[in-house]
Amino acid sequence: MKKEVIKKNYISKIREITKHNKLYYDKSTPIISDSQYDILKKEIIDLELKYPYLKSKNSPNQNVGFEPSKSFEKYKHKIPMLSLSNAFNRDDLVNFEKKIFNYLNKDIKLNYSVEPKIDGISASLTYLNKKLIYGVSRGDGKTGEIITENLKTIKDIPLEINKIDFPDEIEIRGEVFIKKRDFDKIKNNFANPRNAASGSLRQKDPNETRKIPLNFIAYTFGFINNNLHTNQSDFLDSLRRWGFKINKDNKILSNIDELIDFHKIFETKRFDLDYDLDGLVYKINDLNLQKRLGFTSNAPRWAIAHKFSADKAFTKILNIDIQVGRTGALTPVAKVEPVNIGGVVVSNATLHNEDEIARKDIRVGDIVKIERAGDVIPHVIEVDKIKRDKNSKLFIFPKICPSCGSRTIKEFNKLTKKYDAVRRCVNDSYGCERIAIEKLKHFISKEGFNIDGLGKKVVENFWSLNLIKKPQDIFNLDYSKIEKLEGWGKLSTRNLKESIENSKKITLQKFIYSLGIRHIGIENAKIISHSVKNISRLIQLIRKKELNKFLNIDGIGDTQVNSLEKFFSNKMNLNILIEMKNILKIESQNLIKNGILKNKTFLFTGKLDGMSRAEAKSLIEKNSGTTLSTVSKNLNYLVIGEKPTKSKINNAKNLGIKIISQQDLKKLLN
Numbered sequence: 001m002k003k004e005v006i007k008k009n010y011i012s013k014i015r016e017i018t019k020h021n022k023l024y025y026d027k028s029t030p031i032i033s034d035s036q037y038d039i040l041k042k043e044i045i046d047l048e049l050k051y052p053y054l055k056s057k058n059s060p061n062q063n064v065g066f067e068p069s070k071s072f073e074k075y076k077h078k079i080p081m082l083s084l085s086n087a088f089n090r091d092d093l094v095n096f097e098k099k100i101f102n103y104l105n106k107d108i109k110l111n112y113s114v115e116p117k118i119d120g121i122s123a124s125l126t127y128l129n130k131k132l133i134y135g136v137s138r139g140d141g142k143t144g145e146i147i148t149e150n151l152k153t154i155k156d157i158p159l160e161i162n163k164i165d166f167p168d169e170i171e172i173r174g175e176v177f178i179k180k181r182d183f184d185k186i187k188n189n190f191a192n193p194r195n196a197a198s199g200s201l202r203q204k205d206p207n208e209t210r211k212i213p214l215n216f217i218a219y220t221f222g223f224i225n226n227n228l229h230t231n232q233s234d235f236l237d238s239l240r241r242w243g244f245k246i247n248k249d250n251k252i253l254s255n256i257d258e259l260i261d262f263h264k265i266f267e268t269k270r271f272d273l274d275y276d277l278d279g280l281v282y283k284i285n286d287l288n289l290q291k292r293l294g295f296t297s298n299a300p301r302w303a304i305a306h307k308f309s310a311d312k313a314f315t316k317i318l319n320i321d322i323q324v325g326r327t328g329a330l331t332p333v334a335k336v337e338p339v340n341i342g343g344v345v346v347s348n349a350t351l352h353n354e355d356e357i358a359r360k361d362i363r364v365g366d367i368v369k370i371e372r373a374g375d376v377i378p379h380v381i382e383v384d385k386i387k388r389d390k391n392s393k394l395f396i397f398p399k400i401c402p403s404c405g406s407r408t409i410k411e412f413n414k415l416t417k418k419y420d421a422v423r424r425c426v427n428d429s430y431g432c433e434r435i436a437i438e439k440l441k442h443f444i445s446k447e448g449f450n451i452d453g454l455g456k457k458v459v460e461n462f463w464s465l466n467l468i469k470k471p472q473d474i475f476n477l478d479y480s481k482i483e484k485l486e487g488w489g490k491l492s493t494r495n496l497k498e499s500i501e502n503s504k505k506i507t508l509q510k511f512i513y514s515l516g517i518r519h520i521g522i523e524n525a526k527i528i529s530h531s532v533k534n535i536s537r538l539i540q541l542i543r544k545k546e547l548n549k550f551l552n553i554d555g556i557g558d559t560q561v562n563s564l565e566k567f568f569s570n571k572m573n574l575n576i577l578i579e580m581k582n583i584l585k586i587e588s589q590n591l592i593k594n595g596i597l598k599n600k601t602f603l604f605t606g607k608l609d610g611m612s613r614a615e616a617k618s619l620i621e622k623n624s625g626t627t628l629s630t631v632s633k634n635l636n637y638l639v640i641g642e643k644p645t646k647s648k649i650n651n652a653k654n655l656g657i658k659i660i661s662q663q664d665l666k667k668l669l670n
């Protein structure tokens with residue numbers, strides 16, 4: 001064949017594939033099948049191989065159809081994508097309802113939207129003026145990755161919606177998953193369908209995503225302008241009318257008995273379904289109640305995932321390791337013969353603590369039953385004592401810290417009047433190697449400093465190289481050394497330096513959390529940061545008098561104050577704080593919040609009408625106010641409900657504090 005003819009033939013095929021790419025990616029209306037597309041692609045590649053002079057920037061060899069990106073762009077979710085709390089039995093469900101009734105301060109009849117919990121990957125779709133503009137992964141819940149082009153390859157995802165009532169601005173969330181029968185075809189490449197879906201979604205080349213047939217089921221919204229729906233079930237109906245797939249097994253049920261019956265049926269039915277699911281999601285159907293209930297720091301109060309019973313397997317304990325955690329807790333971990341449980345290879349199982357080992361008489365060499373429920377760490381349920389070797393020996397729990405050799409203790413809990421089940425190393429703070437490393441890992445965790453390129457493995461590595469021993473070392477790294485390390489280069493070192501620089505600006509709340517003080521999690525860090533307002537005043541907590549003021553604040557108790565006292569009485573901790581104050585730019589709390597109740601403090605007494613204390617507290621906080629737990633001269637308003645405590649009213653009167661009703665509070669809030 002003449003060169004000219006070959007070239008002409010090639011160019012026409014390139015034109016053809018460019019047209020199909022456009023139809024597929026831009027318009028999402030392909031006119032040829034996937035296999036026809038693959039044939040065309042192969043013809044082009046074969047021609048290029050045979051005649052190396054054939055080249056085109058639109059060749060499938062050059063990633064046609066989209067602009068390839070080195071890494072996905074980040075996207076901050078307007079509303080965080082949180083996870084769900086889990087329930088495993090009736091008690092958990094009863095407890096879930098109880099908490100709701102407490103929060104609302106009323107027992108009311110609830111309706112639930114019941115939805116199968118597909119075990120896939122959640123995704124968020126933002127539509128502006130009825131067109132899909134962003135498709136984003138969940139990421140860490142706060143920030144995801146823009147994977148719009150990959151999501152567009154999923155046929156269940158509409159690109160444009162022409163329904164009159166489709167909101168101008170809406171973010172729809174749902175699950176991306178692969179059907180079991182499609183997974184069967186590719187199962188050699190992935191551990192389970194969930195991994196297949198996630199791997200496929202994270203392809204740099206949407207052509208690769210397209211090769212694995214993904215599905216999308218919609219189930220909720222992130223934000224929505226002008227939401228006219230009353231119930232979650234109404235919203236699901238709208239989703240269907242708008243052209244989204246919703247689960248055909250969604251249901252409305254109205255009490256725990258019905259939920260449990262349905263769960264039982266589904267527990268076996270699930271094996272006949274063409275997708276993997278790991279439980280049912282129960283959501284309070286009334287959207288108004290959902291709004292009132294709101295969220296804790298990581299999950300909604302209005303929904304729960306009722307998991308199916310976990311997968312179990314038998315295996316042998318090869319060894320028992322003692323791990324030392326951030327708070328000095330010694331946690332025994334069984335190293336087991338690797339065993340596949342529900343598609344995941346398990347080689348470690350937690351044994352919880354010293355007491356648990358003694359109670360179950362767990363020994364090295366035992367054959368044990370292991371359970372793996374959802375994302376929870378696998379644990380040992382029971383020992384098969386019949387299979388036990390007659391020479392096996394009782395496991396002796398170490399009495400000294402395996403990391404630093406210090407004494408260990410079981411603390412006495414004054415409240416429960418019992419000794420803790422957990423044994424702890426007394427050498428806390430940065431004196432014990434393992435505690436120090438774990439503290440550093442906590443420091444850089446997602447909720448703390450969250451430094452790109454400085455993950456847990458890097459921290460371990462830098463520790464062993466003496467590059468990081470204390471948190472402040474992170475900000476004084478010798479980059480010329482790092483650049484020469486294996487796995488590091490000029491570019492990655494520069495990137496690390498940049499992310500460390502960027503992380504220097506941090507909110508006070510995150511800073512407090514990152515210190516890893518025992519009993520001070522995200523919620524308490526928030527309370528403390530609202531109270532002290534800036535880093536200088538945080539350091540003043542070294543004074544017992546300042547610290548005791550905390551006992552006034554709702555949410556903080558003896559346990560927290562004692563832990564803070566212990567933290568501040570340690571010289572090393574103080575040095576760290578002072579050095580960090582100079583290195584970092586810690587944002588003061590009052591710069592951030594400017595609500596209507598700013599600088600105002602409240603205390604409630606008596607029963608409130610149609611609202612719990614917790615809800616009232618969160619309302620005050622949403623408007624930048626603070627709630628206290630006792631009457632003092634720091635109090636601005638005493639809010640009285642039904643049957644208030646007389647002494648509180650008298651104390652308030654004596655101190656000249658304003659006494660208001662729930663109605664007055666409403667007025668303050670407009």
Ligand code: IVH
Pocket residue numbers: 081082083084115116117118119120121122138175219220281299300303305
């Ligand atoms: S609602 C904050 N509904 O479960 C509300 N989630 O553990 C959470 N999931 O990340 C989302 N089916 O990936 C919701 N019908 C459903 C769901 C569902 C599966 C997944 C989702 C989420 C995870 C939470």
